[in-house]
Amino acid sequence: MKSLIILFIGCVAHIQAGVYTDRFLSQYKKIHDSGNGYFSKEGIPYHSVETLMVEAPDHGHETTSEAYSYYVWLEAMYGAINGDFSSFNRAWDILEKYTIPTHEDQSSNDNYNPSSPATFAEEKDTPQDYPSKIDSGVSVGEDPIYQELVSAYGNSDIYGMHWLTDVDNVYGFGDTPGGGCENGPSANGPSYINTFQRGPEESVWRTVPQPTCDSFKYGGSNGFLDLFIDDSEYAHQWKFTNAPDADARAIQAAYWASKWADQKGQLGSITNTLSKAAKMGDYLRYSLFDKYFKKIGNCVGASQCAAGKGKESAHYLLSWYYAWGGSMGAQYGWAWRIGDGAAHFGYQNPLAAYALANESNLKPKGSTAVEDWKKSLDTQLEFYSYLQTPEGAFAGGATNSWKGRYATPDSNLTSNTFHGMFYDWEPVYHDPPSNNWYGMQAWSVDRLAQYYYVTGDSKAKTLLDKWIPWVVNNIKFSGNKFQIPSNLAWSGTPGNNLHVSISSYNDDVGTASSTARALAYYAAKANDNSAKTAAKQLLDVMWENYQTSKGVSVEEPREDYRRFNEPVYVPSGWTGKYPNGDTIDSSSTFLSLRSWYKNDPEFHKVEAYMNGGGAVPTFTYHRFWAQADVALAQGAYGLLFNE
Incomplete structure (x- = not known):
């Protein structure tokens, strides 16, 4: 730790002369230029500047907990470079106000029974298999952390981010944070929404977006x-979903803010925000448990798989989500909580786990929280090792609930499990397969490299010693351009010919920045010149050749936009309406459920393409996370090497 302090002091002494920290400030200024459109009038970071955008969010002016976490991290680094941490506090305040449900948003939590957290319903294979029947005959385990959280914080509410918000209320639900349920199209401010609900084949193109608070108005x-x-009766209710990787990234950012502020003698100015990050980490433990709190390991058969007692249901990995909900109105009186039995390597964050287990300024109040995060750290590192290919890349993940219903896995998956959890090369979603995107590698390994930089842990170094050369050898430079992996293909299983191959390359600036940062943190700790050189070259090429008026970006062809006309499954005979009058029925398509897209200034390109008379539409996007990643990678390199 002493060497870390010396490094930071050295960086601070010469910070104003740094080329890379100056680049951070230049990119930071572009992001904060009100004319560039990164933020809403409330100060919420949009998913992208551009509105015509379909990926996980289905509109560019929605936002995600991912964007908030990058916003917090961006402001933490601004404090490190410019000496002012007030914007870090302000970013967390905006996060708290607009993406952590208030008591009014989750008002029936006092009715939650930790001995019966939720009623079982199978996850199905395709949207056409839904709705899924509620089955109260399947036993569920007990929630072992609820009571200690109530004791620690004095209430039953959850302090975690809901993952998706319709910032401009385009759908018109008007589920305003802290402001009531289904207020309609005229509601001021952002609106919580939900999308994915129907199994691994439900890509964004097949979703039926819905409000988080359903009073049957729409x-x-x-x-x-x-x-x-499929239930015997339906009640007005609210429900929220958390993306654990985003909460963990916000905590990771708070860790760096703590270190950087301490070096500048300003730790006292952010202690209140750090305590909120620690609180978030307390509740993030819900992601460490099986969906229905079933016992971890060889869990086959919903009725046969044992209900967990105590921490038996904890796999200690950051799973794909946790969720919570409850009834509206005093005449009812129930609430539920679920974890997730499926964990993707790409969501793991050993630095966040380390911080919550070891950093005094980020210590959660829950009586067993530190113990849980220590165990999570060890388990995450073991998970990376289990999933690493001989080439160096990391395969998908593992699940305690095969097919989301405790089904019997394929026979080739039972011989080499992760503590009884079954290997899954595409955890959670299959359209496209969840581990085909190289960005999962860059995101997760960047966190692993930062953890290694902070701790020098030999386990992390062993993992990185294989991954780093694989990446360095697969970065291509040609003049003023670069190419990095884009899509990956997988074969075999852990312990049985597990391999990766690269199926395509691109020059995406977001994943390139994450890659460069991973290389830089590794190089700084391991004194690896090849990793440092590759990081520097990536940063220089993109900065010098990929500039736009709004940031750093590159044009993207979007062949998938032909799916605007894709049918969305709605059961025959089911009919409904969106707030703007769009009909929901068995004839629905992605576009018919979102007729407002026809008014987007860029839609003409998509329309021509769908009608067969136009080229593949191209867009130069400015995603908040990617533009923040550009800034953070440049700044991190400057802090690490003072060049």
């Missing part, structure tokens, strides 16, 4: 509930 006779769940 949708069908039961709101949107009976599209997803």
